[in-house]
Amino acid sequence: xxxxxxxxxxxxxxxxxxxxxxxxxxxxxxAMVGDPCDGPKEIACxxxxxxxxxCVNGVYQVGEACRNAxxxxxxxxxxx
Numbered sequence: 001x002x003x004x005x006x007x008x009x010x011x012x013x014x015x016x017x018x019x020x021x022x023x024x025x026x027x028x029x030x031a032m033v034g035d036p037c038d039g040p041k042e043i044a045c046x047x048x049x050x051x052x053x054x055c056v057n058g059v060y061q062v063g064e065a066c067r068n069a070x071x072x073x074x075x076x077x078x079x080x
Contacts (some may be wrong), residue, residue: 011035028070031060045070052079
């Protein structure tokens with residue numbers, strides 16, 4: 001990361017948002033294509049709940065379209 005620059009690490013669009021305590025806890029269960037993410041195992045629902053997004057090369061990309069809806073509840077993401 002270049003010095004002297006601020007970079008968005010996460011958007012915390014999920015229902016719990018961002019909680020700061022001893023550590024920062026970010027709810028990334030909802031995201032937009034292009035939002036930053038940490039690793040290839042991360043998934044999220046799109047903001048319109050129609051797509052499941054996957055983390056690819058540090059940003060969320062469309063993983064698959066959901067037939068009915070993408071649900072993000074209690075930290076779990078499910079494409080129906």
